[in-house]
Amino acid sequence: xxxxxxxxxxxxxxxxxxxxxxxxxxxxxxxxxxxxxxxxxxxxxxxxxxxxxxxxxxxxxxxxxxxxxxxxxxxxxxxxxxxxxxxxxxxxxxxxxxxxxxxxxxxxxxxxxxxxxxxxxxxxxxxxxxxxxxxxxxxxxxxxxxxxxxxxxxxxxxxxxxxxxxxxxxxxxxxxxxxxxxxxxxxxxxxxxxxxxxxxxxxxxxxxxxxxxxxxxxxxxxxxxxxxxxxxxxxxxxxxxxxxxxxxxxxxxxxxxxxxxxxxxxxxxxxxxxxxxxxxxxxxxxxxxxxxxxxxxxxxxxxxxxxxxxxxxxxxxxxxxxxxxxxxxxxxxxxxxx
Amino acid sequence: xxxxxxxxxxxxxxxxxxxxxxxxxxxxxxxxxxxxxxxxxxxxxxxxxxxxxxxxxxxxxxxxxxxxxxxxxxxxxxxxxxxxxxxxxxxxxxxxxxxxxxxxxxxxxxxxxxxxxxxxxxxxxxxxxxxxxxxxxxxxxxxxxxxxxxxxxxxxxxxxxxxxxxxxxxxxxxxxxxxxxxxxxxxxxxxxxxxxxxxxxxxxxxxxxxxxxxxxxxxxxxxxxxxxxxxxxxxxxxxxxxxxxxxxxxxxxxxxxxxxxxxxxxxxxxxxxxxxxxxxxxxxxxxxxxxxxxxxxxxxxxxxxxxxxxxxxxxxxxxxxxxxx
Numbered sequence: 001x002x003x004x005x006x007x008x009x010x011x012x013x014x015x016x017x018x019x020x021x022x023x024x025x026x027x028x029x030x031x032x033x034x035x036x037x038x039x040x041x042x043x044x045x046x047x048x049x050x051x052x053x054x055x056x057x058x059x060x061x062x063x064x065x066x067x068x069x070x071x072x073x074x075x076x077x078x079x080x081x082x083x084x085x086x087x088x089x090x091x092x093x094x095x096x097x098x099x100x101x102x103x104x105x106x107x108x109x110x111x112x113x114x115x116x117x118x119x120x121x122x123x124x125x126x127x128x129x130x131x132x133x134x135x136x137x138x139x140x141x142x143x144x145x146x147x148x149x150x151x152x153x154x155x156x157x158x159x160x161x162x163x164x165x166x167x168x169x170x171x172x173x174x175x176x177x178x179x180x181x182x183x184x185x186x187x188x189x190x191x192x193x194x195x196x197x198x199x200x201x202x203x204x205x206x207x208x209x210x211x212x213x214x215x216x217x218x219x220x221x222x223x224x225x226x227x228x229x230x231x232x233x234x235x236x237x238x239x240x241x242x243x244x245x246x247x248x249x250x251x252x253x254x255x256x257x258x259x260x261x262x263x264x265x266x267x268x269x270x271x272x273x274x275x276x277x278x279x280x281x282x283x284x285x286x287x288x289x290x291x292x293x294x295x296x297x298x299x300x301x302x303x304x305x306x307x308x309x310x311x312x313x314x315x316x317x318x319x320x321x322x323x324x325x326x327x328x329x330x331x332x333x334x335x336x337x338x
Numbered sequence: 339x340x341x342x343x344x345x346x347x348x349x350x351x352x353x354x355x356x357x358x359x360x361x362x363x364x365x366x367x368x369x370x371x372x373x374x375x376x377x378x379x380x381x382x383x384x385x386x387x388x389x390x391x392x393x394x395x396x397x398x399x400x401x402x403x404x405x406x407x408x409x410x411x412x413x414x415x416x417x418x419x420x421x422x423x424x425x426x427x428x429x430x431x432x433x434x435x436x437x438x439x440x441x442x443x444x445x446x447x448x449x450x451x452x453x454x455x456x457x458x459x460x461x462x463x464x465x466x467x468x469x470x471x472x473x474x475x476x477x478x479x480x481x482x483x484x485x486x487x488x489x490x491x492x493x494x495x496x497x498x499x500x501x502x503x504x505x506x507x508x509x510x511x512x513x514x515x516x517x518x519x520x521x522x523x524x525x526x527x528x529x530x531x532x533x534x535x536x537x538x539x540x541x542x543x544x545x546x547x548x549x550x551x552x553x554x555x556x557x558x559x560x561x562x563x564x565x566x567x568x569x570x571x572x573x574x575x576x577x578x579x580x581x582x583x584x585x586x587x588x589x590x591x592x593x594x595x596x597x598x599x600x601x602x603x604x605x606x607x608x609x610x611x612x613x614x615x616x617x618x619x620x621x622x623x624x625x626x627x628x629x630x631x632x633x634x635x636x637x638x639x640x641x642x643x644x645x646x647x648x649x650x651x652x653x654x655x656x657x658x659x660x661x662x663x
Contacts, residue, residue: 139632139636146627147628308460
């Protein structure tokens, strides 16, 4: 039996999970799928899930590439705060947004490059290397804003956070463009293969002639730029830069999204679109908990439950057990994959 | 000289130099009052950092300690104020729960073969979430035992106060040093951090040691939670936010190698004191803002990671040659 690749992709458990969460949301709130057209843009809870999920999705795109190289980036939340602070301070002191936005993205690039240098040239474990920026980055962001919440009224910068393009909210458009661009870059060129090679075995990749240092620098810089974009969106959304709270704990959400998407934490196998689906699952859960009237704190308990479930399902023990007891379930899927 | 001692000596030297520099600028910093406050204000961090030292020595990481501290404060507050239990009973229940929490995380890390930071990340979400489900608001604790403990202290020469919670921290450090360097469990932890496969081949009970290390870390986080609730006389689900990062920083600054296997519990103590010094200096200065603490600690963290790399690659030419190839 041979399935169309698209049907096979849509049958993945992540889509089933997303559909299940959306279905529960619909049960809780019957108007969940209603989408209306108003003032030249779409409105509705579903659009809201996409819009609110966009920053985490953008972070997850960058973090996916890093995790695929067997690394992890804990600093993306702090980098968000830095880029938001840079853009807000420049705009509020009179610099046009057309200059402030590239400078903020450059700040993200520099942060990511710094992480990359620590990981490649100083050979520091990625968790620890990015921890340095996670601790110091928020302090740097506060240094830039001088401790206050810098507000601005620049139309271009707030358009990034709250505007709409072809009826879709701007953050969704940016996330979509980034997802398609990054997926094409890794799947239509050899880049994805090289990233997977470095993730599976860095020394073997080097012996095979891959310049793993350059590749790692590139990947960490990319994660930094993604974080900077997410930071601009969050700053544009509230028309201000809050160095303390912008992107707080979002690095953990981004990692969770990547893991939900099925990217292996041990490097190698990765999928950027599935990480975006993972981010949407998280956001759909958040929205569901909000509309169901539970306190938002309940979120954390649900999230940890989901992580534990995934870890158990992904573990070698579960694979062995399923291989022994559920071979009738797994074998047809294996056949259809061929 | 043992090369593993070098980072510890470097930390001690930097701490002394920084302290001397601070005293030259503000002579009043050289007093037992300031030292007593150092110990009291960082007691919960120090206790949590001892647990973190063991976890990092074993080659893992525990991101859940801050959340466990927050959960413990809320649990203690609800048990005392709502259930009407005696504080000592509440402390015992808290320690049992936090120990069980750590044991489950350790078992998950070992049996599910998942990186420790993901498991403890889930633990962090669970503990923070559990705390805010128990009570999203801060609960004040009013009990005779609390007022008695916060009133009692040993007067040091020079007017400084050695409070009960500072003494708890010092006791935990002493016990931690003995556990790490003078017991079989301690050498198992070092062996595990050096190389898990060789440790298993040498007969180290890997499963039991891993579970015990995380149990120890969570139990100490529970004690840190007790100390934190004594310190603030309140239970709040968001208390001790980000303490796991401070604890990791203290361990690294204290000269423990992040890849596991090398390090000293005593170094962590100096790491905690160095962070306390940075905070106290910023308070004394008055013009520097609080965010400089984060930047300076981030900078110190970087400096010490760099130092570790230099010390360890300079003294093992074989390893260096291997990496260059």
